[in-house]
Amino acid sequence: MTILRGFAPWIVYAVIAGINDDSWRWGAVAAVVLGLVLILDDRRHGITPDAQILEINAIVFFVIIGAIGFIAPGVHLHEYDSTLAFGWLALTAWGSMLIGKPFTEGIAKREVPKEYWGSEKFRRINRVITAVWAAAFTVTAIAVWGIYRRNLGDAADGIAQAIGFIVPISFTNWYKSRSAGTGEHAPAA
Template sequence: MTYLRGFAPWIAYGAVAWASWQWGALAGLVLGCLVLYLDRAEGLSPSLRLLDYGTLVFFAGITVVSFLRPDSGLRAYDGALSSGWLALVTWGSTAARRPFTLAIARRKAPPEVWRTSLFLRINYVLSAVWALSFTLAAVGQALVTAYGLGLTAMICIHVGVFVIPLRFTASYPERARARFLEKAGGRPYVQEARPA
């Protein structure tokens, strides 16, 4: 459930924003600050906290807009905006060669595997799956809003954007390790990659 901690501000926002856009944004901002504080307390490298920083930027902006202009037209598209922002952050983390999943994976994996090509490749794939999920969710949410397809369609997208990549994240690393070991003749983590 370490993935859910990083997304806690987004989940809180989605839950509270149904009732109040402003308080949902503020809840996301407060939880984003808490997650950043916890990551700093654990000594997580600033270069691996791209999701934390991206979360704070989004919620700081949306909090200001929601309190200054509660009737803003952006309110109707807040789901698409949040998914779109998460897509930008996750694609950006991959482009910056710091897949956002590295921060989460390093909490679980022993330090001796952090710089291996297998560990990095797994995290690039996981980050890409999350980024694709957020991208598709943003498009889907924008279409649901634009065409008035209703609450049920929006809830399905909100749930799917987390459930599908979470399930993939739970199963993919073991499958990738098994394939790697099969190809490497049982020698784990033989090749060290460039520093991340």
């Protein structure tokens, strides 16, 4: 699934940050490096910035997180990194909707023929899918914050984060299939 590629920096961060209490700083560095590699690779293949919203926002987020981590090593920012990450992703998704460029639209352009990009169906499908992702990110940010505040542990945090991705991925696949079967001329995103 193309959308998962955009989450690769976030996944790398999560894996490295989970090693120990100090590894989150290096997880941020690794996420920035991976984000830059993905962007440069995409640009070499003609991918436009609107298809790289996740990667670009990941770089910005992890530059900020990494800078804070190295400048102020005593800060306990990593204790809230799940909440901050999902909150950032929620702002990214809602912001892309607000400016009329749902982040899934650029990703869908990698899979959908160019002649359909301007269709109302293509735009509508991506508005709906992006709204579901934005809502999932928002709910997950709140959930992981609550899990941390109630000290429910890493397992609960991991489950909440997994659900925060599984639900919108499942919805995206279902909605694309449903929309493709409506008999309209433009294919689903």
